[in-house]
Amino acid sequence: MDERKASLTPAAWIGQALLYGLFALVIGVFSGWPPYRQLASDQALVKLSFSHTGKPVSDCRPQTPEELARLPPNMRAPLRCPRERSPIVVELDVDGAPALRHVARPSGLSKDGASSVYHRMAVGAGVHRVTVRLRDDARHAGFDHVRDETVRLAPAQILVIDFDTATQKITLQ
């Protein structure tokens, strides 16, 4: 009654072998080919990144007697200081040409957290003049930190521009 299960013919076995082979070929090829290169062989990478808390957005001010009276006795500090921090402005010039200008807002609902930035750019390998300017205090104009450096970058080398909060200096490494 039932259709007999036909045993596989030699052609079917060959077909199976070919299909298994095709499966292996697809995996074997695309698990390693074509090769991928993130950066051209004559380029280097500049990464500008920092996570830095700016200065308070405005000065502390003395509280009036009325304000102090409204506060619980244990919180009657003579000065009131703002929580909000200044946004951080950073500018990067490479070989005298502006390469990046970024304003990093302070994090947090009260804008009292660190400002962060991460930006990378490819540059040609070789000697470059790098100028970094950073402003972390909105209470006055101009940049608080400036670093001007000539660097020699090998192909594929990564130059990291960061801000060291301990020394309060822009670092290049």
Place this chain on the structure above:
Amino acid sequence: MRESALAAWRRLEHGFDAAFGSAPNPLRQLGTLGFLMLWLLVVSGIYLYVVLDTSVEASWHSIEQLSRSPWSLGGLLRSLHRYAADAFVLLMLAHLLREWLFGHWGGFRRFSWLTGVPLLLFAFVSAIGGFWLHWDQLGQFSAIASAEWLDWLPFFATPLSRNFLDAAAVNDRLFSLFVFIHLGVPLLLVFGLWFHIQRISRAAVFPPRALAAGSVATLLALAVVQPVTSHAAADLSAVPGTLRFDWLLLFVHPLVAATSAGFVWAWLGATLALLFALPFVPQRAAPVPIAVVDPANCNGCRRCFDDCPYAAVTMVAHPNQRVGRQMAQVNADLCASCGICVGACPSSTPFRSAAELVTGIDMPSAPIGALRRGLQQALAASTSEQPIVVFGCDRGARVASLAAPDVAPFSLMCTGMLPPSFVEYALRDGAAAVLVSGCREGGCEYRLGQRWTAARLSGSREPHLRASVPRERVATVWADAGDEAALRRTLERMRSAAHAAALVEQPAHG
């Protein structure tokens, strides 16, 4: 467009049938093959986790050791782990494509579809996280590219990419996070797979043995011929050079580089949203009424409960309140309206003397009583001396195309709806032969209809075709839509056999 793509897929499946046979056809076993790859990943992954030193300094060395002896057990398992991951995503995407082509996303399949979509994400996250653990140049590139891509989202106060600014930034704690991602997300994947197959009864999580053996042998052969090796150790002071790049698992990084992080997030979000929305798009075809239980004719035998492919039937206390007596109950959300339960019901036998055949569980749109009436009428009206009855399936080869003066074709929702006693009934009622047809093995639209029908007709599953039925007058053809020629060939053979049998019988009667 989907129809023409489906036709092309069917042609491809039929081509594979010629090489593998119908049931073990890998294109019909994409889900089980995916499970096989997962088991391979688990087994090889356990070994690799044992030898992996999960620290920044030693991780690369512990994996590099395996690269130095690629044909050792560890080397082979390392290569097998990678190739099984590649195969897993290929099979997963092919499975998604097949289910889409066959329209398997809505109605009773909605749950399986929706629980399958997040698995796409889990699979790729697990796979990409695996590259980081090597901490070679490819892992370095992938980890940084992933961090940069994630940084586009407005969730992180400090960019994740800062974790990779220099060697001092990467510490063993970060490496613990890598391990957590590569072990935790696969656990989520397994958990999601458990949900994915929840509404499928008798879910297969292992392919047929021959196919499993062939697949494992293929990956092992690939591991021997082209062992996976590490790149140089990660060096955060330099951009990785030319990478042997796994495009199947890491394609998202070049895609971000070629477009933008925002574009790829938008593409991913839109793709997932479309996949999630698909089951909620109104269907053009009106829904078929679900199976209905008649308590008066249900004796609580549990056969419909056993045979339902989607676990839509449960057994509850019978309303007649006899102690221990049960009856079937149909869950409307799970019922596929396939009628396989009708074929399983012992009350569906056409030999019952009631003028109107009412069975224990029936399909309101095509009651079994109507099939008996139609069969009686067709045989009574037939002018042929050797009429042949053909029972087929709406989803398989079109039996209506066989209509002829000596052929009475009946197309059911699924061949599994046919109680085997109908075959005997047709022969006793004047049919010279009976042909039963359904989808190709392993290709049943309702998963188990063809399998249960073949088992019932061969006598290995209840309700079975009685041994006294002359098997030479019964034939089965498992043929998909478009395979009508196979039906016609078998029908022609049956005609000849019936004619020859009639010639033999004539002198005896004379």
